[in-house]
Amino acid sequence: MDKLTMLSHISLFDELSKEELMTIDKMSEMRPVKKGTVIVSPDHPMEALFLLKQGQVRLYQMNEEGKQFTMDILVDGNIFGETGSVTLTDDQIYAEAMTDTYLCLLSHNDFENFIEANPKIALKLIDILSSRLKDFYSFSEKIALRDVKHRLLYLLLMLSEKTGHRKNNWQSIEMKLTHQDIAHMIGATRETTSTVLSQLKKEGFLKKVRYFSVDADKTKEYLGLP
DNA sequence: CCATTAACGAGCT
């Protein structure tokens, strides 16, 4: 369905059996989180695993001047956090709820016990981590060090694949975003973002219907993505 | 190429 597999795009829900899921579900603690809440930051590293039940969470990094850069958007079924031995995110990463969100919290101990009881899960984790590493290489090579146009297109494509649906080439982004929001996510200014957005509209990468829609094929070709 | 600065109208609170 969604073929842009990204760093920390982990859908354990896809890979676990029903029973395994039930076990995790029983052990985990449900927690609602309001939109805008910073769930994890370098100041408050959480020794736990988060299962994202419902909502959207943005993973980003920030430099000394407070400029942000969005690494990934997580949606229902993704998993993130750290558990000592296994790090599913970076320790310098921030996680912020973009919408009202339901999280399940799994403690370090519970997770390790679960792995001991279900060795197959360890193998799946290796798969997940190695594919994340691969995605990260591709990501940094093709996007991270490139200009605002690339970063912006990449973000919009990612957002559309996570939140929207596809009609012909056009993938919608079902999210209310100001130019300022977008600028923060790609480490650019509001002005530049505004300029590049209208440029992309002229060039046919983008159109505005309700929120935004991107021409997915055209964008992927431009970014050199499969 | 892009941040910065400035400036302006529109819209929201």
Next chain:
DNA sequence: AGCTCGTTAATGG
């Protein structure tokens, strides 16, 4: 009235 937002344009790194 004052702030946020989108937009354009000049300048300079």
